[in-house]
Amino acid sequence: xxxxxxxRIDQVTAWKRSEVVFDDVSLPEAVTEMxxxxxxxxxxxxxxxxxRLRVSGSYRAGDSDGFAHxxxxxxxxxxxxVDGRFELLRPQ
Numbered sequence: 001x002x003x004x005x006x007x008r009i010d011q012v013t014a015w016k017r018s019e020v021v022f023d024d025v026s027l028p029e030a031v032t033e034m035x036x037x038x039x040x041x042x043x044x045x046x047x048x049x050x051x052r053l054r055v056s057g058s059y060r061a062g063d064s065d066g067f068a069h070x071x072x073x074x075x076x077x078x079x080x081x082v083d084g085r086f087e088l089l090r091p092q
Contacts, residue, residue: 018061027053027071031088037061040081042068045089050077 020037022030028051031042042064044050053075059067068086072079077088 019058020061021058022055024054024056026051027055027075027088030055030067030071034059034061034064034067038064040064040084040086042086042088045087047090049090050088 020033022033025033028044031044035041039062053071055071055074057070059070064086068079068088071077072088076091078091080087080089
């Protein structure tokens with residue numbers, strides 16, 4: 001059986017608008033993609049449970065601060081800025 005891949009056009013062309021669009025991707029995958037556009041990296045700190053968190057939405061490419069704040073608010077994480085990077089971690 002043949003299936004056609006039908007990517008969402010808004011996701012495929014998001015880079016033209018300086019955006020990154022996620023549709024139910026893992027948090028580590030989203031962080032990796034966001035870090036492609038950022039001078040200040042986003043780092044996941046802590047347990048493997050962070051890798052099970054999912055992210056959807058449209059984010060501005062290069063906006064580490066905005067993405068980190070949004071991901072923290074979405075999942076009840078702490079976001080801190082340390083030594084030129086943004087860290088996302090579970091609250092103690």
